[in-house]
Amino acid sequence: MRTKMMAMAILVLASGAAQARSSIWDGAYTDAQADRGRTAYMQNCSRCHGATLMGTFEIPPLVGRIMPYYSGSSLETFFDYIATAMPLDRPGSLSPATNADIVAYILKTNDVPSGSRELTAAGSKTIQFDVKPRKK
Amino acid sequence: MIGVGHMDRRHLLKQSLALGGLAGLGATSQPAMAQRAQLVPIRAHADRIYDIKCCIRPFRTKGPNLTVEQVGDATVIHNYGHHGSGWCLSWGSADMQVQKAMSFAPRKIAVVGSGVIGLTTAVQALRAGMEVTIYTRELLPRTRSYRANGVWGPGTVALASEAQPGLGDIWEQMVRTSWKNFRPYMGMAGSPIAWSEHYELSDTPFDAPPPAPIPMANGEPAPVFYDMGNRIGDITSIPEVLTPELNPFPGVKYARHSTKMFWNFSEYGHLLTTEFFSRGGKIVMRDFHSPSELGHLPEKVIINCPGYAAHDWWRDKSMIPVRGQTEWLIPQPEVNYGLTYRNVETRSKSDGVMVIQIGPEMFAKSWKNSNEIPNRAEAETAVKVVEELMSRFPTRPA
Numbered sequence: 001m002r003t004k005m006m007a008m009a010i011l012v013l014a015s016g017a018a019q020a021r022s023s024i025w026d027g028a029y030t031d032a033q034a035d036r037g038r039t040a041y042m043q044n045c046s047r048c049h050g051a052t053l054m055g056t057f058e059i060p061p062l063v064g065r066i067m068p069y070y071s072g073s074s075l076e077t078f079f080d081y082i083a084t085a086m087p088l089d090r091p092g093s094l095s096p097a098t099n100a101d102i103v104a105y106i107l108k109t110n111d112v113p114s115g116s117r118e119l120t121a122a123g124s125k126t127i128q129f130d131v132k133p134r135k136k
Numbered sequence: 137m138i139g140v141g142h143m144d145r146r147h148l149l150k151q152s153l154a155l156g157g158l159a160g161l162g163a164t165s166q167p168a169m170a171q172r173a174q175l176v177p178i179r180a181h182a183d184r185i186y187d188i189k190c191c192i193r194p195f196r197t198k199g200p201n202l203t204v205e206q207v208g209d210a211t212v213i214h215n216y217g218h219h220g221s222g223w224c225l226s227w228g229s230a231d232m233q234v235q236k237a238m239s240f241a242p243r244k245i246a247v248v249g250s251g252v253i254g255l256t257t258a259v260q261a262l263r264a265g266m267e268v269t270i271y272t273r274e275l276l277p278r279t280r281s282y283r284a285n286g287v288w289g290p291g292t293v294a295l296a297s298e299a300q301p302g303l304g305d306i307w308e309q310m311v312r313t314s315w316k317n318f319r320p321y322m323g324m325a326g327s328p329i330a331w332s333e334h335y336e337l338s339d340t341p342f343d344a345p346p347p348a349p350i351p352m353a354n355g356e357p358a359p360v361f362y363d364m365g366n367r368i369g370d371i372t373s374i375p376e377v378l379t380p381e382l383n384p385f386p387g388v389k390y391a392r393h394s395t396k397m398f399w400n401f402s403e404y405g406h407l408l409t410t411e412f413f414s415r416g417g418k419i420v421m422r423d424f425h426s427p428s429e430l431g432h433l434p435e436k437v438i439i440n441c442p443g444y445a446a447h448d449w450w451r452d453k454s455m456i457p458v459r460g461q462t463e464w465l466i467p468q469p470e471v472n473y474g475l476t477y478r479n480v481e482t483r484s485k486s487d488g489v490m491v492i493q494i495g496p497e498m499f500a501k502s503w504k505n506s507n508e509i510p511n512r513a514e515a516e517t518a519v520k521v522v523e524e525l526m527s528r529f530p531t532r533p534a
Contacts, residue, residue: 081448
C-alpha cells in the first residue's frame with residue numbers, strides 16, 4: 001500500500017513537473033479566444049493602450065517590451081496583474097473569462113502562436129512566460 | 137503639490153497669519169509692491185495648448201510608507217505615498233530612507249522606481265558613497281512625477297483618522313531637509329528651480345466664509361485630512377493683499393500677491409540624471425510583479441520608490457488615487473508671473489505656461505479617480521478662464 005502511494009505521489013509530482021514545463025509558446029490559447037479578446041480589448045483597454053497596443057508616451061505598450069518584462073514568471077503573474085490592476089480606472093471589474101480572452105489577444109499580437117486549448121485563469125498557473133520558444 | 141495641496145496651503149497660511157507668530161517668507165512691514173506691476177498678458181487660447189498631462193497622485197491614508205521589511209534575504213526600505221508633495225518632500229524623504237539603508241552598511245543598494253522620489257533617493261545614496269542600481273520600467277520624463285504641477289507648497293499626506301503617530305514631525309523634517317537641498321539649485325543656469333510672482337485674484341473678498349464642503353463625485357463625504365499644523369510658515373510665501381492701485385489686473389476686484397518657488401522639470405531632471413550617472417549610478421529597465429521578485433536582485437538592501445504603482449505591485453490598498461491634469465501653453469518667457477483665478481492656476485515655466493484646474497469641485501472629481509486619460513474639454517475650460525481674464529487687458533496699439 002505504502003509503495004503504491006509513493007508511486008502515485010511520484011506520478012503526481014511528475015505530472016506537475018510536466019505541467020510546469022508548459023510554455024506560452026506551446027499553444028496557450030485559441031484563435032477564437034483571441035478574437036473575443038480583441039473585442040474585449042477594444043472595449044476596455046484600447047482607450048489607454050491604443051488600438052495597436054503601442055501605448056503612448058505615458059501609457060505602457062503591450063507589445064515588445066512586455067516580453068522581456070514578464071519573462072521568467074508564470075503566465076499567472078501577467079494574468080493576475082491584469083485581473084487586479086486593470087482597467088486602471090475600474091480595476092478588477094472584468095470577469096476572469098474576459099481577462100483570459102484579453103491575455104490571449106495580447107499574446108497573439110506579440111506573435112505568440114495559438115493552439116487548440118483555451119487559456120483559463122487556473123490554467124495560467126502552469127504556463128511559463130518565456131521570452132522565446134524553447135529549443136527542442 | 138496640486139489641487140489638494142493648494143487648499144491646505146491656504147488653510148495653513150490662514151493659521152499662520154491668525155497666530156501671527158511667523159514672519160513668513162517674503163512678508164515684510166512694507167507694502168507688497170511700491171508700484172503696480174506691468175504684466176505681459178498670457179496668450180491663452182485653446183489652439184496654443186501643446187500638451188495635456190494627466191497623472192495620479194499617490195495618496196496613502198496613513199501617510200508615506202517609510203517602513204522597513206524583510207523579503208526573503210533582502211531588506212526592503214519603503215519610500216512611497218507622498219500624495220501630491222513628492223517634489224517638495226523628495227530630498228528629505230530620500231535622506232531619511234538612505235540613512236536607514238546605511239545602517240545595514242551595504243556596499244551596493246538597489247532603488248526601485250525613478251520618479252522624483254526614486255531618482256533623488258538614488259542620488260542621495262550615491263552621495264553617501266554607495267553603489268546604486270535603479271530598477272525601473274520608465275525613466276523620469278515618462279513617470280507620473282513629471283506630470284505634476286511642480287510648485288513649492290508641501291501639503292497634507294494622510295487622513296486625520298489614519299495618520300501614523302508622529303507624522304507631523306516626520307513631515308516637517310522631510311520638508312526642511314528638502315528645502316535646504318533645493319538651495320544649491322537656485323540661480324543655476326537654466327533655472328532648474330526658479331521663483332515667480334503669483335497673483336491670487338477673486339471676485340469676492342478673501343475673508344468671505346468658505347463654501348460648504350462638496351461631496352465627492354463617488355458619493356462619499358469629503359475626506360478629512362491630517363492637519364500638518366503651523367509648522368513651516370517661515371518657508372511658506374504668505375500672500376499680501378494688494379490695494380486697488382497696486383492690482384495689475386483690470387476688472388478684478390480683489391488681488392493678493394506672493395512669491396512662489398517652482399521646478400523647471402527639464403532642467404532639474406537633467407541635473408539629477410547627470411549627477412546620477414556621473415557618480416557611477418546604473419539603470420536597469422525592468423518591471424516587477426510581486427514583492428518576492430526583489431529577493432532575486434543581487435543587491436540585498438533595496439529602497440522601494442514605486443509611487444502609485446505600489447497599489448498594484450505591492451498590493452498596498454491604503455493607496456488612494458487622486459487624479460491631476462495640467463495643460464501646457466506654448467512657452468512665453470516674457471510672462472514672469474503666475475495667477476490663481478476662478479479655480480484655475482497658471483505658472484510660467486521654461487517649457488510652457490502651465491494651466492491647471494484646482495479647488496473643491498475639481499478635487500471632488502479627482503478623489504479616488506484613477507482615470508489617467510487627458511481630458512481635452514477640461515483643459516479648454518481652464519484655458520478659457522485665463523483667456524477671458526486676459527481679454528480685460530487693454531489692447532496694445534499695433
